[in-house]
Amino acid sequence: MTARGHVAISCKKLRKQFVLRHTRSMKEAVVWLVKGRKGDLSKKFMALTDVSLEVQQGETVALLGLNGSGKSTLLKLISGVLQPDGGTVHTRGRVAGLIEVGAGFHHDLSGRDNVYLNGAILGMTEKQIDDMFDSIVEFSEIGEFIDTEVKFYSSGMYLRLAFSIAVHTDPEVFLIDEILAVGDEPFQRKCIAKIKELSDKGKTLFVVSHDLDLVSTVCERGILLEHGEVIMDGEVHEVVAELRSRTAA
Amino acid sequence: MAGTTEELIRPGQGRGLLDVYDHRFLLKLLVRKEIKVRYRGSVLGLLWSYVKPLMQFLIYFVALGIFLNLQRGTPNYAIYLFAGIVLVNFFTESLGNATRSIVDNRDLIRKIYLPRELFPVATVWVSAAHFLPQLVVLIGACLIAGWTPTALQLAAAVLAFVLVSVLATGLGLLFSAANVYFRDSENIVDMILMVVTWASPVLYVWTMVKDVMGPWYWLYQLNPMTVAVEIFHWAFWFPTLNEDQLELASMPPDLMTVWLPVAFLISIAVLFVGQLAFRRSAVHFAQEL
Numbered sequence: 001m002t003a004r005g006h007v008a009i010s011c012k013k014l015r016k017q018f019v020l021r022h023t024r025s026m027k028e029a030v031v032w033l034v035k036g037r038k039g040d041l042s043k044k045f046m047a048l049t050d051v052s053l054e055v056q057q058g059e060t061v062a063l064l065g066l067n068g069s070g071k072s073t074l075l076k077l078i079s080g081v082l083q084p085d086g087g088t089v090h091t092r093g094r095v096a097g098l099i100e101v102g103a104g105f106h107h108d109l110s111g112r113d114n115v116y117l118n119g120a121i122l123g124m125t126e127k128q129i130d131d132m133f134d135s136i137v138e139f140s141e142i143g144e145f146i147d148t149e150v151k152f153y154s155s156g157m158y159l160r161l162a163f164s165i166a167v168h169t170d171p172e173v174f175l176i177d178e179i180l181a182v183g184d185e186p187f188q189r190k191c192i193a194k195i196k197e198l199s200d201k202g203k204t205l206f207v208v209s210h211d212l213d214l215v216s217t218v219c220e221r222g223i224l225l226e227h228g229e230v231i232m233d234g235e236v237h238e239v240v241a242e243l244r245s246r247t248a249a
Numbered sequence: 250m251a252g253t254t255e256e257l258i259r260p261g262q263g264r265g266l267l268d269v270y271d272h273r274f275l276l277k278l279l280v281r282k283e284i285k286v287r288y289r290g291s292v293l294g295l296l297w298s299y300v301k302p303l304m305q306f307l308i309y310f311v312a313l314g315i316f317l318n319l320q321r322g323t324p325n326y327a328i329y330l331f332a333g334i335v336l337v338n339f340f341t342e343s344l345g346n347a348t349r350s351i352v353d354n355r356d357l358i359r360k361i362y363l364p365r366e367l368f369p370v371a372t373v374w375v376s377a378a379h380f381l382p383q384l385v386v387l388i389g390a391c392l393i394a395g396w397t398p399t400a401l402q403l404a405a406a407v408l409a410f411v412l413v414s415v416l417a418t419g420l421g422l423l424f425s426a427a428n429v430y431f432r433d434s435e436n437i438v439d440m441i442l443m444v445v446t447w448a449s450p451v452l453y454v455w456t457m458v459k460d461v462m463g464p465w466y467w468l469y470q471l472n473p474m475t476v477a478v479e480i481f482h483w484a485f486w487f488p489t490l491n492e493d494q495l496e497l498a499s500m501p502p503d504l505m506t507v508w509l510p511v512a513f514l515i516s517i518a519v520l521f522v523g524q525l526a527f528r529r530s531a532v533h534f535a536q537e538l
Contacts, residue, residue: 007257080362081360120272
C-alpha cells in the first residue's frame with residue numbers, strides 16, 4: 001500500500017488570473033484594434049494569489065472557504081484542467097477528479113456503455129473496467145437497469161452510477177468537489193463509508209465541500225482559503241471552527 | 250501501489266497527438282459513441298448509411314449523366330462524379346465536425362483533463378466510418394461498370410485517403426482551437442467546405458482548368474484535395490473505361506511521382522502547424538469555454 005512520507009501534491013506560489021472577455025466575435029475584436037485599442041476588451045480577476053501547500057500521500061485534506069474563494073480553481077489546477085499563470089503544481093501518481101460526476105455521461109447510451117465511456121474518461125483501461133464492472137453495478141444499485149438508456153434513469157440512479165464509476169477508478173489521489181450530497185441518505189452513508197475505506201487504503205483525498213460536519217468526519221486536515229489565499233492550515237476541527245466564527249462575524 | 254516510486258509530474262502537460270495514441274481505448278469508445286448516437290432509435294440503423302449514398306449515386310446517374318447528358322463528354326460520368334464526391338464528403342464531414350468538436354465537448358473539457366486532441370481526431374475517425382458505406386456503393390457501381398484496377402491503383406487510393414485524413418486532422422486541430430476563441434471559425438470553415446467541392450475536379454474535368462489557367466495550372470494542383478480526387482479518379486473511374494473511352498480521359502502528368510509527395514508534404518505541414526497552434530491554445534481551453 002501507499003506509504004506515507006511522500007509528497008502527493010505540491011503547489012508552490014500558485015497564481016491564477018481569469019480574464020473575463022466580453023466578446024466572442026472577430027468583428028468586435030477588429031473594431032477594437034482599429035479604434036486604437038481603446039478601452040478594455042476584458043476584465044481581469046485574481047482567483048488565486050500565491051498559494052503554496054503540500055499534501056503527503058495518504059493525507060485527507062478538506063479545502064474550505066466561502067463561495068469564490070478559489071477552491072474549485074485550485075482543484076482544477078491540481079487536476080490539470082487549468083494551467084497556472086504563476087508558480088508550479090506537481091502531483092505524484094494518477095490523479096482522478098470526482099468533479100461533477102456524470103460530466104462524461106451521454107443520455108442516449110445505455111448504463112453499460114456509459115460505464116465504459118466514463119471509466120475511460122477517468123483514466124481506466126479496458127481491462128480495469130472489465131474487472132470492475134460487476135462491482136460498479138453492484139455499488140450503484142442499478143441492477144437490471146444497466147442496459148437501459150440513462151435518459152430514463154431517475155436523477156438518483158444517475159448520480160449513483162456516476163459516483164460508483166468514479167470511486168472505482170482507483171487513482172492514487174482523489175479530488176472530490178461537492179459531490180458527497182449524492183442520492184438518498186442510505187446511499188450517502190454508503191458513499192462516505194467508501195471514501196473512508198479509500199483513505200484507510202492510503203489514498204490521498206482532497207475534498208471541497210460546504211458540508212462542514214461531513215468534511216470534519218472524513219478529513220483530518222483542513223485548509224481555509226479566502227480571496228485566493230491560504231489563511232489557515234491545520235487540524236480540520238479547528239479550521240472548521242475558524243470558518244464558522246468568520247462567517248458568524 | 251506504484252505511487253511511491255512514481256515521479257512528481259506537472260498535471261495537464263500534454264504530448265499532443267502522441268497522447269491520443271496512449272488513449273486509443275478512449276478514442277475507440279468516443280468514436281463508437283458517436284456512431285451509436287447517430288442511429289439511435291432508428292429501425293434500419295446503419296443501413297441508412299448505405300441507402301443514402303446509393304440514392305445520391307442514382308440521382309447523379311439519371312439527372313446528370315442521362316438528362317444533362319454529361320456522359321457524352323465524360324464517359325461513366327456518374328462514377329467519375331461519385332468517386333470525387335465520396336472523398337469530398339469525407340473531408341467536409343471531418344473538418345466541419347472537428348471544428349465544432351472542442352466547443353461541443355466543453356462540459357468535459359472544463360471539468361476533466363483529457364488530451365484535447367482526442368476530440369478532433371475522434372471526429373475524423375467517425376467520418377471515416379461513414380465513408381466506408383459510401384466506398385462500398387462506389388465499388389459496387391464500379392464493379393457493375395467492369396472495374397479492373399491494378400494493385401498500384403488500389404494502393405494509390407489508400408494513400409489518397411490517408412492524405413485527406415491527415416489534411417482534415419491538421420485543419421481540424423487548427424480550426425477547433427480557433428473556434429474556442431472566435432465562433433466565427435465555424436462560418437469560415439463552412440465557407441472553405443463550400444469552396445472545396447468546386448476547387449477540385451469533382452464535377453468537371455481537370456483539363457478544363459488547365460485550358461483556362463495555362464502556365465499557372467500548378468497552383469491549382471497544389472491543393473492536396475485536387476491531388477486526392479484525381480487519384481481516386483485514376484483508381485476507380487479509369488479502370489471502368491474501355492479502350493475507346495480511355496482516349497477521352499487523361500490524368501495530369503506526374504500525378505504519382507511529383508504531386509502525391511508534394512500533397513503529402515503540404516498536408517503534413519498543415520498537420521504540424523495545426524498541432525502547434527492547438528497545443529499552444531489548449532492550455533487555455535478550460536477557462537475560455
